[in-house]
Amino acid sequence: MEAVDLPPDAIEVGRIADAWGIKGWFKVLPHSASPEALFSSRRWYLQPPAQGGKAFAGTGLLRIREAKEHSDSIVALAHEVDDRNAAEALKGARVFVPRSSFPTAGDDEYYWVDLIGLDVVNREGVALGQVRELMSTGPQTVLVLAYEAAGKPQERMIPFVSAYVDSVDLPGRRIIVDWQPDY
Structure with a gap:
């Protein structure tokens, strides 16, 4: 995962719950009932969990290949995550996306x-x-x-x-x- 600076307009939109499957997919628990921001951005910025073990420090960039809904969560696959072990190392990481990448809200709709x-x-x-x-x-x-x-x-x-x-x-x-x- 590439070390980067967190964009100034970054918003925390979820956290990585665990690995999902054996091919590097991971499960994301969104902070919103409508997780459009996770689907609209192909660049997710990760920071280590506030508490517990930390597999990395600072801010890392994940380039998302695919993200989709699965049950009550989101599952995603990133270019930088090749297998289950790499996905498990992300457990607890906080997911941020730039506010500028959110989809445009409709009339009388607000984030x-x-x-x-x-x-x-x-x-x-x-x-x-x-x-x-x-x-x-x-x-x-x-x-x-x-x-x-x-x-x-x-x-x-x-x-x-x-x-x-x-x-x-x-x-x-x-x-x-x-x-x-x-x-």
Whole structure:
């Protein structure tokens, strides 16, 4: 695996779970229910796992030959991985792809990574907080906002559905919602 620098727009999209088969395929657990970013990029950047054994250090580049869905995960084959032993050595590695290689989102579709950090205000212009994370509850996604009240960190949750979200302004880094601070 070639040692490289991590691209400045790299986003962590999954981790390698284990080898798959005997010909160098490996199983990837995506961080998203919609792993399009893994399929759209043929260059994956790996970093060692945050904990546990490390078969390599720094950032390595894998040139992906093929990636496909398999059950609840993704399986992939890279030019640099020739057999099961090489695939097993990647176990636990974190997978990054450049944000610029993500497929274009459709109208009124957003990548979660693009929403994190946006300011959320209501229709009256009252600041409700900043998006800290998003949470999937099954039927809908929820914005988890961080804000301060009486000098203490607080959390507010707003369903990310059209009934409450009026607009998302990515260039302006702002989401306007039909929500009140006392909800």
